[in-house]
Amino acid sequence: MQTAETKRNILVGLFIFFGLVIFIVGIFTLGGQQKSFVKSLRINAVFNDIGGLKPGNNVWFSGVKIGTVKTIKFYGRSQVEVNMSIEQSAQQYIRKDASAKLSSDGLIGNKIIVLFGGNPKMPEIEDGDILQVQKELSTDDIMKTFQQNNENLIGITTNFKKLSTDIVKGKGTAGALLADSSLAMSFRAIVNNLQKTTRTSAKLAGQLGVFTAKLNTKGGLADKVMTDTTVFNKLQATANQLQKTAGNASAITENLTKASNKLNSTDNAMGLLLNDAKTANQVKTTMGNLEQSSQKLNDDLEAVQHNFLLRGFFKKKEKAEAAAATTPKATTNE
Template sequence: MESQGNTQIKIGIYLAIGTICILGSIFFLGADKALFRRYVKIHAHFEQVQGLAVGSVVSLSGVTVGNVQDITFLPDENKLDVTMSIDEKFLKRIRKESAVEIRTQGALGDKFVLIFPGDPRQPEVKDGDVLPLAKASDLLGILTERGGEAGKIFDVVNEVYKMAHTINAENRMEKIMMNFDTASSNLAQTSKDIQKIVGNSSGGVKLNHSIEKLDSILTKIDKGEGSLGLLINDPSIHNQLKAALGGGGTQRKNQVKTLLRTSIEKED
């Protein structure tokens, strides 16, 4: 009996040791060897967290470096203090001027904190430091940040929808397109007619002859040939006309007397 009891005790001890070893292996493998890592707490102050929760991922340029440990309200500001637990081995990549923002991950809309690496020349962050916020770069973040201004976008979309609905009502779009097609056809036909006139031998000859005549007339006028050329190019004629029509009173009277005298002499 005593031998059987000792055997059962030994079996129980072996089972306990085996269970402890199995649980220890699960703990070290499943917990990512957390006992051998040191984590540092850094903070960021947001006006709103947009669905961010405790346990959400903290990412550094796409690499998971920690998790959100706590979200609390600041006592003196209308902001939320997000406490992030960061693996110490990544601190050399996070600098004092590194900025953070909240982004959406995946189709389900999970929120996470994204940290942008700072200038390597800046000092590393320390436990308890507060990181500045980055400007929102994703669409949802921009819409949330701009607030009332983002509503104007939806107003514009609504106005465009109304305009499109009005144009499409009662087949107006179809009528407009038909009118455009008719106008285009008429323009094409007119262009063909003009090409036929210009391309026709007799029509082309007449057009060229008319252009040559017009060019000859303008050349003569420019050279001062003919009555019109003299009138345009001779300043004395212009001065005489000006004196007769709008010159000084004495000069105009003398010219009128000369005309009357000449007329009387001709009658005698």
């Protein structure tokens, strides 16, 4: 009896011992996961929507777990304040202007909070600080964006379907090009003409290149004009002479214009004769009088020749003139 009771007590003691060991190990394990035995500080962040975040979810910084979410409570009218426990060892990396953002642990994992350190020049965070919050697209926002993209895609495919149908039916320019053979032939002729024009332009460019090369040939006219100062000076002198000649011609033209203007005016003798009928008649009358006087003078001279006093003188003169006229002829005959 005593032996059986002793065995039972030993077994109960062993069971209780192992139970206490397991309990203590479990406490330390859970405490290690929850950072219960690590020095920490409390910081807060106020979110508009926490998207299912719960106490006990992790807080990450640069891919390292540095704390957990302790409490969640409403803040103001519709916001939520999240209290986080952060390891004190991470305090030196998180600054006053640090920010917090909601994220997920994997694609469909638990919600977590990700911290961004901020400007290194700012002081470190302290217990009780409130961090800035970065706005995150919620699942609803993402679904709305997907829905809008789907609607846009449906609209694009609908328009493309209508456009392709119109093209097949020959509507529009593209449809006419595909359906109307004559229009397609015209378009092909236009393309051929453009090709010919391109070839002609290339040929013309080559000819211009050859021509410019000839102009640049040493010893040519263009080269001499551009490089030989003597030829340039001669051309310049010729141009100056042409300019002077043009100036002289202009002066002559101006003088002729003045002379013609003088002939058209009555302030000079020639202009008076050409333009004044009275003066012209007077000159004509004077010329008539002179003609009559010369006729009378001839008659008087004829009468003088027949005068008996001077008849001998004129006869001697006639004989002398006749002898002078016949003497050269005799010499010539000899």
